[in-house]
Amino acid sequence: MLTFIARRLASGVILLITISVVAFLLLYAGGGDIARRLLGEDASPATVAQKAHELGLDQPLIVQFGTWLSGAVRGDFGTSWFTSQPVSDAILSRLSVTLSLVFGATLLIAVVSVVLGVLAATRGGIVDTIVQVLSLIGTAIPGFLIALGLVLVFAINLGWFKPTGYVQFADSPAGWLGSITLPVIALSLGGIAGVTQQIRGSMLDSLRQDYVRTLRSRGISPRSVILKHVLRNAAGPALAVLGVHFVGLLGGAVIIEQMFAIPGMGQVAVTATSQGDIPLVMGLVLATAVLVVLLNLVVDLAQGWLNPKVRLS
């Protein structure tokens, strides 16, 4: 089990290193052009050269990367070109907001998908058809479009929620819940559709397995066989799909945060992108990659816990 964890951890670190190298090279390859874009077309070549020198953009790419990397391993990811705020501060101060969205959505996806998937697989008939249609809609229609609909109906017409804004949990737990309810729902619909389909499919596969009949022959009730044995066997593939959707949620959060005016990492990303604040963009890419690697590790551990055979491979 320890070698299993160590191997997953090592592959995660390799992925992180690769992503930082590739991202850095692509982001900083522009060299002097970056300074030109920052200052605008009217700036004189001398000012541009001075700006490039100021930001270290005139050094060879490999040297720039070395500087960045030696800072990064010490936790220093540079400072924003525009606000002079350290990149790590800019990201960490917004991280909790984005994480509460993304984890909330992941939790909602997991719970709703298990309920719907199990119902669709075991009840069949009309229940199955309804679940199929719902997940088709959830798959097909882009999340932000559904979010627009939710805002129109529940925030603007019914007035149940505030259409925009974010309340810190520490300030008011109830207000916090109210402010993230619509965004979390909007964010999770696509994932619910995908994971429900997966659970339904792998439940149907598992239900056909021989051990189900044998368990039933021992007099274990169908409910207990389904919820304890079949669901556990079906959970592996579903968890893998949930992992893939988590990556999608990190991306979706950018759009959702913008729509609901939620001050998370997505907003930082949008601002940094529009301004061309490259150290901040680099930090955001890296932060996202770290989250993805951590999540993959958790998914792998959970797979190992669910299915003892995985621990061997």
Next chain:
Amino acid sequence: MIDPLAADLTDEIAAATQRSTRSLLRRLLRKPIAIASLSFLVLVVLVAIVGPLLAPHSPDTASAADVLGPITGAHPLGTDSAGRDVLSRLLFATRFSIAGAALALVVAAVIGVTGGLFAGYYGRWLEGTSAWIAGLIQALPGIVVLLAARAVLGPSMWTSMAIFGILLSPAFYRLVYSTVSAVRDELYVDAARVSGLSDARIITRHILTVVRGPALVQASFVTGVAIAIQAGLEFLGLGDLSIPTWGGMLNDGFASIYSDPLLMLWPSLAIGLTCVSLVLLANALRDTLERSGSRRSRRRERALVPPVIEPQPVLRHDGVSRFADGDVLLEIAGLAVGYGQDDGTVKTVVEDVSLTVHRGEVHGLIGESGSGKTQTAWSVLRLLPAGGRIVGGSIVFEGVDLATVSETRMNELRGARIAYVPQEPMSNLDATFTVGSQLVEPMRVKLGLNRRQATARALELLERVGIPNPPRTFRSYPHEISGGMAQRVLIAGAVSCDPDLLIADEPTTALDVTVQADVLDLLRGLQEERNMGMILVTHNFGVVADICDTVSVMRAGRIVETGGIDDLFARPQHPYTQSLFDAVLEDLPARPSGDDRSSSAPTRTPQEGAVR
């Protein structure tokens, strides 16, 4: 050197595949959903091509006088927040949005299909490398990568969509790779290779035809994703402001969400309907490719009409077993098992089966595969596969008709009174739970034992069934023990709650020859020790000879000959029974005669039976 004949032949196969693709389109067009979504998509593409020519205004002419103007003759859909004509913008936006999605699709398809073809066809190091790159590309959320790219490359929808195409390429890569590596070793591809066709010709002629269908499905999905993400970016205001797009229009409408919510309607409809059509088309395509789509079997169950079953004569031997005077444990009379078909009819797989099992008696059920013996066994447990049900007759177990008893009562009987030993030991244990927990669970449910008592009893049982180190096996997972051990565990589980009737379905078939005899001995020993009745399903007369008291020979869903084992072995009458004997005699003896198993029963190997 090319063998022209073989080349012709393989080309012919490829042509046949092409023809089937053409008929695929015809089958697809039989589905109303496919027609509807395809029509809508064709309409969208047409609008993208000719729409701008029909636009009444320029999409960019702003007019301060017309800001958020109403629907008028000049502006059929009104004007937006800059006073531009909404209809004209919609027509132009369709062109740009579709072109952007098409760009992403083409980039993704070219990279993904090429990579998949080469990695799948040539294998080796290409496989590992490209799989790793595909994983890397998918490690980050697309929108984050696109934002980063925009920070460097500036806002251009074309650049964004080309980059997004690269990000989407793993979808094609994975699909093509897995299809090709599966086809790579197909005989007809081998034949093409042996006949000297060049790799390029094999790939284009034979492998691409296989990949085409699934790739179309994927293309449909990918286009939907591209449209969604592009609209998302434009909606954020991070798109290309110089051209009208659906997402850009949505952004403009969102800004006026309170004053003019209708502005959001048109781009929303365009995005939503296009994406839904693409997914529906993809689903319809996939269904057509898989030729599946019958999910109706469950609904039909209630409508089953019991089929009319003609009784046929059964050859009965008078010399019954030594248990004939004892308690009758199970009496099956006229049992029929049927499966509902999609057309509403019932296909019977067991007809007019009648047999009796006395307490302490082992009743063999023998026949070739498909003869209905396992279906009969499952009927007694009322655990037929989905779609199957008892359509006639009765199964009386100690006065209760199992064919009609409530599911609750049946579940009480299962495990406690009637137990089951399956055929394939490994697949009948749940791989995700330890052996011990699978033994303990039924005992806690059925016998009301606490965990400690159940564990102690499970360890005793494991000891009894001949497991060398019970505590270790108790803690093991199924994949850590051998097939023979697993079957012993399953037998221990079956007898754990002291059942009166044991249903053993080919309990030794999946085992090594060396352990078959031991497992049979174990079953016979337990059966005698606990005086259980037993139905033993087998296709092997050697097994019947070993442990059965009576035997019924099944063929095509019916019992053709039945009786006490001594008499039936001495005088097999039905030609089918005789042919089964002939089959056994060819590779016997399964066991040496004169074994120590049971002193009261005479040794009954078929050879002896045949000469007696």
